[in-house]
Amino acid sequence: MKTAVVGVTGLVGQKMLRVLQERKFPVEELIPVASERSAGGTVSFRGIDHTIQTLPDALEEAPDLALFSAGGAIAEEGAKPFTEKGTVVIDNSSAWRMDANVPLIVPEVNGDLLQSDHSLIANPNCSTIQLMVALQPLQQKYGIERLVISTYQSVTGSGADAVRQLENERAGQNGERTYPHPIDRNCLPRCDDFQDNDYTKEEMKLINESRKIFDTPDMRITVTAVRVPVEGGHSESVNVALQKDFDL
Amino acid sequence: MKTAVVGVTGLVGQKMLRVLQERKFPVEELIPVASERSAGGTVSFRGIDHTIQTLPDALEEAPDLALFSAGGAIAEEGAKPFTEKGTVVIDNSSAWRMDANVPLIVPEVNGDLLQSDHSLIANPNCSTIQLMVALQPLQQKYGIERLVISTYQSVTGSGADAVRQLENERAGQNGERTYPHPIDRNCLPRCDDFQDNDYTKEEMKLINESRKIFDTPDMRITVTAVRVPVEGGHSESVNVALQKDFDL
Numbered sequence: 340m341k342t343a344v345v346g347v348t349g350l351v352g353q354k355m356l357r358v359l360q361e362r363k364f365p366v367e368e369l370i371p372v373a374s375e376r377s378a379g380g381t382v383s384f385r386g387i388d389h390t391i392q393t394l395p396d397a398l399e400e401a402p403d404l405a406l407f408s409a410g411g412a413i414a415e416e417g418a419k420p421f422t423e424k425g426t427v428v429i430d431n432s433s434a435w436r437m438d439a440n441v442p443l444i445v446p447e448v449n450g451d452l453l454q455s456d457h458s459l460i461a462n463p464n465c466s467t468i469q470l471m472v473a474l475q476p477l478q479q480k481y482g483i484e485r486l487v488i489s490t491y492q493s494v495t496g497s498g499a500d501a502v503r504q505l506e507n508e509r510a511g512q513n514g515e516r517t518y519p520h521p522i523d524r525n526c527l528p529r530c531d532d533f534q535d536n537d538y539t540k541e542e543m544k545l546i547n548e549s550r551k552i553f554d555t556p557d558m559r560i561t562v563t564a565v566r567v568p569v570e571g572g573h574s575e576s577v578n579v580a581l582q583k584d585f586d587l
Numbered sequence: 588m589k590t591a592v593v594g595v596t597g598l599v600g601q602k603m604l605r606v607l608q609e610r611k612f613p614v615e616e617l618i619p620v621a622s623e624r625s626a627g628g629t630v631s632f633r634g635i636d637h638t639i640q641t642l643p644d645a646l647e648e649a650p651d652l653a654l655f656s657a658g659g660a661i662a663e664e665g666a667k668p669f670t671e672k673g674t675v676v677i678d679n680s681s682a683w684r685m686d687a688n689v690p691l692i693v694p695e696v697n698g699d700l701l702q703s704d705h706s707l708i709a710n711p712n713c714s715t716i717q718l719m720v721a722l723q724p725l726q727q728k729y730g731i732e733r734l735v736i737s738t739y740q741s742v743t744g745s746g747a748d749a750v751r752q753l754e755n756e757r758a759g760q761n762g763e764r765t766y767p768h769p770i771d772r773n774c775l776p777r778c779d780d781f782q783d784n785d786y787t788k789e790e791m792k793l794i795n796e797s798r799k800i801f802d803t804p805d806m807r808i809t810v811t812a813v814r815v816p817v818e819g820g821h822s823e824s825v826n827v828a829l830q831k832d833f834d835l
Contacts, residue, residue, distance in 0.1 A: 487735055487809055487811070489737040489811040489813070491739075491774040491776075491813060491815070524816075524817050524818065525817060526739040526815055526817065528739075561735055563735070563737040565737070565739060567739070567774055567815055567816075568772075568815075568816060568817065569772050569773060569774065569816070570772065
């Protein structure tokens with residue numbers, strides 16, 4: 340498959356390249372895509388340097404598959420032009436997740452929803468994905484009444500700049516801050532911005548995406564999402580109340 | 588007041604000495620108390636060395652006040668003999684907290700419960716204390732329907748050995764472990780042991796002590812207590828559902 344990776348210079352884009360390679364995904368031709376600023380540079384894939392292209396140039400090539408990991412704004416503008424050219428787009432951002440016409444997929448959980456005419460597919464927030472994999476068997480077997488979720492999210496989830504902030508602080512050096520406060524030897528009780536209902540965006544993603552994936556629009560869910568001074572990992576702690584089980 | 592500090596060599600005991608000094612607490616005579624192993628050594632208080640005594644020796648002196656911070660086992664055995672000699676005992680351990688005859692006090696919250704014939708007074712778990720101070724005004728004004736609590740607890744709460752484990756791991760050195768897993772760049776989703784109901788001891792303390800202090804034995808409370816790689820601090824994140832407010 341002719342495969343574009345959009346946002347190829349980011350932490351996630353780089354990881355996508357590595358996974359495509361490790362899993363011997365049938366990439367016939369790789370189209371690495373990034374911003375104007377990065378275009379013209381190269382990325383290595385299967386030991387060969389590939390020239391980074393802009394999004395309009397990649398669109399011209401009408402790839403079979405485009406993996407988007409370039410943030411919500413680019414996905415919102417950029418995904419549909421690809422699908423109109425016959426490309427299947429899988430978007431990693433939040434742009435399309437809650438669109439009723441777009442399937443929100445965790446392969447192990449609801450991959451069976453996919454049909455051959457789905458040309459735009461969203462995947463959930465990283466916190467939601469792992470949660471769904473763990474909870475799906477409980478939901479199927481018992482039916483979940485209520486979820487109380489606490490997350491302990493690594494700085495890696497905020498991107499390369501955030502990792503740099505943590506490393507700088509650990510080394511006692513100043514530098515630009517991704518977070519408004521120090522993160523080393525600290526915990527920040529907010530991931531992303533607060534919404535009108537006093538939950539953060541990250542917390543509402545977990546609530547709304549879980550409900551969509553389980554197809555349980557009224558499932559009672561509360562989330563506390565917190566950033567912790569850890570890299571590379573990501574953990575969640577979940578209290579699950581099953582139907583007719585107990586009242587928390 | 589003739590004042591004994593029991594467990595004077597520990598992290599908390601040392602801090603007690605410092606606070607007594609800083610606040611110019613009217614200590615007429617200090618009796619520092621620790622285990623047989625430490626007895627005979629000295630601690631400094633107001634710039635003067637004081638000889639550490641054993642618990643039986645301290646009892647002989649019948650102090651006016653004894654501040655216990657020596658763990659549950661020592662408080663369970665050791666507190667009553669002091670009260671029988673007329674000493675007022677304030678215990679920092681969990682030994683007496685849930686005893687119906689012992690007031691469980693956070694001075695700013697329910698200090699008015701204290702009466703002159705109370706000779707044994709318990710103070711709550713550190714997580715409970717700060718929580719009560721923050722929630723008391725909400726409870727008084729609105730009435731709390733449900734609490735969903737997530738804690739992010741520093742290693743300092745586990746004592747000096749745990750702080751040493753974190754420091755060793757940060758420095759890339761091996762050493763004895765207080766926790767069964769690494770704590771640097773990690774979060775441990777358990778504080779203390781699991782109980783039969785799958786909550787940890789720390790979580791059940793928060794639930795039971797909060798109910799006792801608010802005098803609301805049926806308040807719905809759920810807690811997720813997690814150890815994070817941070818020293819000296821201590822944070823909690825609480826979702827509070829007020830009566831007739833919303834259903835989480």
